[in-house]
Amino acid sequence: MAKKQTPKQFDPDQYEKLPYRRCGRSGLLLPAMSLGMWQSLGDKGNEQLCRRCVYWAFDHGVTHFDLANNYGDPPGNSELLFGRVLGDLPRDELIISTKAGFDMWPGPYGTGGSRKYLIASLDQSLKRLGLDYVDIFYHHRPNPETPLVETMGALDHIVRSGKALYAGVSNYKAPQFLDAIELVEQNALTSITIHQAKYNMLNRAYETDLFAHAAAGGTGVIVYSVLDKGMLSERYLEGVPKGSRLAKRGAAGREYYENLRSTGKLERIGELAELARSRGQSLSQMAITWALRDERVTSVLVGVSSLDQLKEDLAALDSSPLSGDELRRIDSVLGE
Ligand SMILES: NC(=O)c1ccc[n+]([C@@H]2O[C@H](COP(=O)([O-])OP(=O)(O)OC[C@H]3O[C@@H](n4cnc5c(N)ncnc54)[C@H](OP(=O)(O)O)[C@@H]3O)[C@@H](O)[C@H]2O)c1
Numbered sequence: 001m002a003k004k005q006t007p008k009q010f011d012p013d014q015y016e017k018l019p020y021r022r023c024g025r026s027g028l029l030l031p032a033m034s035l036g037m038w039q040s041l042g043d044k045g046n047e048q049l050c051r052r053c054v055y056w057a058f059d060h061g062v063t064h065f066d067l068a069n070n071y072g073d074p075p076g077n078s079e080l081l082f083g084r085v086l087g088d089l090p091r092d093e094l095i096i097s098t099k100a101g102f103d104m105w106p107g108p109y110g111t112g113g114s115r116k117y118l119i120a121s122l123d124q125s126l127k128r129l130g131l132d133y134v135d136i137f138y139h140h141r142p143n144p145e146t147p148l149v150e151t152m153g154a155l156d157h158i159v160r161s162g163k164a165l166y167a168g169v170s171n172y173k174a175p176q177f178l179d180a181i182e183l184v185e186q187n188a189l190t191s192i193t194i195h196q197a198k199y200n201m202l203n204r205a206y207e208t209d210l211f212a213h214a215a216a217g218g219t220g221v222i223v224y225s226v227l228d229k230g231m232l233s234e235r236y237l238e239g240v241p242k243g244s245r246l247a248k249r250g251a252a253g254r255e256y257y258e259n260l261r262s263t264g265k266l267e268r269i270g271e272l273a274e275l276a277r278s279r280g281q282s283l284s285q286m287a288i289t290w291a292l293r294d295e296r297v298t299s300v301l302v303g304v305s306s307l308d309q310l311k312e313d314l315a316a317l318d319s320s321p322l323s324g325d326e327l328r329r330i331d332s333v334l335g336e
Pocket residue numbers: 035036037038039040066067140170171196197223224225226227228229230231233234235243244245246284301302303304305306308309310312313
């Protein structure tokens with residue numbers, strides 16, 4: 001006879017382990033750090049790694065896991081793996097997001113921003129995840145060929161149908177985002193609760209416009225590629241290690257690295273790593289502390305390829321905030 005599985009017990013203090021920030025003016029709280037499932041964790045054969053990281057993260061208060069229809073190798077695999085590892089996790093204590101916007105299936109209805117694509121894609125995602133609803137559904141990137149009112153209307157329909165609880169947009173630049181929130185207001189559509197945007201020490205354009213618009217509109221901001229896909233860590237200081245993301249990109253990765261070196265970017269990253277060490281952090285930890293210094297940032301979304309990386313990154317939340325002097329030194333290294 002099959003043995004009855006004992007439900008997994010989680011640390012009763014899990015929610016004391018990290019801060020939660022309010023997502024804009026919504027009722028939703030997100031952990032200061034969330035876990036992204038784009039690469040590594042969603043790759044074929046990585047179910048055990050995915051399970052270890054997701055369970056450890058949840059046990060340490062990370063309640064939010066971010067996916068998209070096309071994440072993983074092959075595309076869709078992240079949702080399949082994540083759906084399988086959800087097992088003993090209490091659904092009502094989780095915030096699970098997915099997205100649609102990039103190419104997903106052949107033909108005119110498997111990409112873009114149409115009502116047809118977004119609704120069909122979410123249905124597929126829910127099947128892969130084995131869920132009735134996701135917490136956040138995003139339009140993954142702007143699609144100028146589709147009238148914005150159609151895309152926003154599709155998000156509204158999705159939330160009203162109960163297949164998602166909150167609507168979000170990702171990669172919308174400040175003017176596109178402003179158009180979207182204005183249109184949502186004019187048409188009394190479901191409001192945009194969250195914007196997912198790329199932001200890190202080397203890419204900070206959004207802090208001048210998008211963050212301000214989001215704050216004014218009551219939208220939360222979750223930032224991704226906070227480690228600039230690993231560049232803002234110690235991973236590449238001595239070259240391109242085997243198994244790293246850059247190594248997996250082959251010739252393109254080598255060319256990218258050569259460019260980092262020849263433009264002096266790598267040297268600046270080395271200086272940032274020294275500054276991080278002087279405050280008892282690793283560079284990846286300082287990159288996370290830096291992104292969270294801005295209170296308009298609701299959560300930082302981090303990707304990992306091992307449990308050790310996850311442990312190191314989450315420990316950033318125990319560090320002291322950056323002082324004014326440290327922030328000025330970072331700006332001066334970055335030439336800001
Ligand atoms: N909305 C969008 O368009 C969009 C786009 C990109 C990402 N995202 C979301 O954001 C999440 C994170 O994005 P991302 O993975 O590109 O960015 P990231 O968090 O900047 O980079 C993750 C990579 O950094 C390296 N890393 C992590 N912790 C490390 C540590 N402690 N020491 C050394 N290296 C470390 C790992 O590289 P190795 O693999 O080389 O070990 C890891 O795969 C994604 O999973 C996804 O959920 C959204």
